[in-house]
Amino acid sequence: MTTDIEDTVAPGIEPALRAEALESLLLERGLIDTKTIETFIRTYETAVGPMNGAKVVAKAWTDPEYKRWLLEDGTAAIGSLGFKGPQGEHMVVVENTPTVHNVVVCTLCSCYPWPVLGLPPSWYKDPAYRSRVVKEPRAVLAEWGTELGPDVEVRVHDSSSEVRYLVLPERPAGTESMSEEELAGLVTRDAMVGVRKVAAP
Numbered sequence: 001m002t003t004d005i006e007d008t009v010a011p012g013i014e015p016a017l018r019a020e021a022l023e024s025l026l027l028e029r030g031l032i033d034t035k036t037i038e039t040f041i042r043t044y045e046t047a048v049g050p051m052n053g054a055k056v057v058a059k060a061w062t063d064p065e066y067k068r069w070l071l072e073d074g075t076a077a078i079g080s081l082g083f084k085g086p087q088g089e090h091m092v093v094v095e096n097t098p099t100v101h102n103v104v105v106c107t108l109c110s111c112y113p114w115p116v117l118g119l120p121p122s123w124y125k126d127p128a129y130r131s132r133v134v135k136e137p138r139a140v141l142a143e144w145g146t147e148l149g150p151d152v153e154v155r156v157h158d159s160s161s162e163v164r165y166l167v168l169p170e171r172p173a174g175t176e177s178m179s180e181e182e183l184a185g186l187v188t189r190d191a192m193v194g195v196r197k198v199a200a201p
Contacts, residue, residue, distance in 0.1 A: 023037065049117070049118030050116075050117050050187075050189035051184070052081075052116045052117075052118075053116035053117050053166060053187070053192045054184040054185070054186075055083075055180075056081060056083065056116060057168060057183075057191075057192065058181070058187060059081070060168055061171045061175075061180075061183055062180050070093050071093055074092050074093035075089070075090055075091045078091050078093075078115070078116060083115045083116050085114070085115050086114065086115075087111075087113060087114035087115065087164065088113050088115035088116065090162060090163045090164065091116070091165075092164070092166075093165070093167075093168050094157060094165060096167060096169050096194070096197075098152075099152055099153060101148055101153070101154050101155070101194065102155045102157060102165075103133060103137055103154065103155070103156055103167070103193065103194030103195060104156075104157050104159055104166075104167060104193050105124075105129065105130055105133045105134060105156060105157070105158060105159070106124070106130065106158065106160065107130050107131070107134060108160065109125075110124060111159040111164055112159065113159075113164040113165070116192070117166070117193070118189070121189070124193065133156060134158075137154045137156050138154060144195040166192055167191065167194040169187065169192065169194075169197060169198045171183070171198070172186065172197075172198050172200040173200055174200050174201060175201060178201070186198050186199070
């Protein structure tokens, strides 16, 4: 009698430990190999990661026509740079300004734009973040060090399997002479989710 792999791993343990146990079982049974796992992780950390989104943001900061296109049709504009694929089929880009601050969450699970941000961080999947950022976004942002004045409107966007959001952060002051590549180096994953601002150089 064979045992289902998922039944072999106790459902009550933490997701990270559960994933590690499943990986061990899959390796033990010869269903996957270590090279495949390492290749997948490396791909999402380097080729498909936050640096892709940073390139999108830097281009929008330096090219007004691209920025207009990005805000009108995020999927097409992002795809034109070669960043497309699963979890990025329908992208909406929202812009942070001096009077509007956008932040992204997935209240149901962890829908996330993999082609431009890579794998979702653990805090994004945490139930506390998913519920609190909707109920008290200013408090959550303050905990990230993002203090917003009372005149700044906070907009919370709920990603789903149908649409995924990317925040176009405000370009920091003092970066007027920086190249697109240098600007991309300033942009962080957290700024593209909206929990932080891009720090000045």
